[in-house]
Amino acid sequence: MKRLENKVAVITGGAGSIGKITAQLFLDEGAKVMLVDLSEDSLKKTVEELNSEQVQHCVADVSKAVDVRHYIDKTVKLFGKIDIFFNNAGIEGAVKPIVDYPEDIFDKVIAVNVKGMWLGNKYALPQMNDGGSIILTSSVAGILGSANMSAYIISKHAGVGIMRSAAIEAATRKIRVNSVNPSPVNNRMMRSIEEGVSSGNAADIQKEFEAIIPLKRYAEPEEIAKLVLFLASDDSQFITGTTQIIDGGLSAQ
DSSP states (O other): OOTTTTOEEEEESTTSHHHHHHHHHHHHTTOEEEEEESOHHHHHHHHHHHOOTTEEEEEOOTTSHHHHHHHHHHHHHHHSOEEEEEEOOOOOOOOBOGGGOOHHHHHHHHIIIIIHHHHHHHHHGGGEEEEEEEEEEOOGGGTSOOTTBHHHHHHHHHHHHHHHHHHHHHGGGTOEEEEEEESOBSSHHHHHHHHHHSTTOHHHHHHHHHHTSTTSSOBOHHHHHHHHHHHHSGGGTTOOSOEEEESTTGGGO
16 A cells, blocks of 8 residues: 555645646655645646646645635545645755845735745644644754845744644644754755855855755755655554754754
């Protein structure tokens, strides 16, 4: 029997690299999947690439309650239930010191990365089956500090707080809640951050970042997705309220 046979999963940030690869793993393990993202074109392209009758999509702004209720309701209408919620959507914001950080960008990062995660839990939990699993995407930025990324750092610390509160509240229903906390991942977001650190020198910045990671490289999206699959499956039945750090040793220093 497949690890997610007859399970229904919701994945926000579903058109991004981690969301898409996680969706493929979930589908391979027998799940039905609802992909949620802000861009309809990106979602349609992702659904086409996944090429499965077991995947649906919903356009939503995760920072707006009406949109969150919509993607939850649509999932239940189409699939009848929710067993797994991968609360994954997030944005990086700007790369600037606090004194120069644009307030509008700060507000947007907090809206997506904090309010979006909180709203996702708020509306998913009542519709989830007992014994289900919620996985939130945080970051090593959720346990460490860093210069010039204050909004992102704040938001990822807050995500850990949301996870811990939800884990305690959901425990009576045997719903597990955990976060994944990656180091830099080899994807679009890191290309944006590298460019923000030094415009036109992204490749050099990547080398500098990789040099401070004990395993000397970024994580690959597939590696994060495999950890999410473990947390979504019954293999992790006694794991809840944890920050699952996957960082090549970065936070051990």
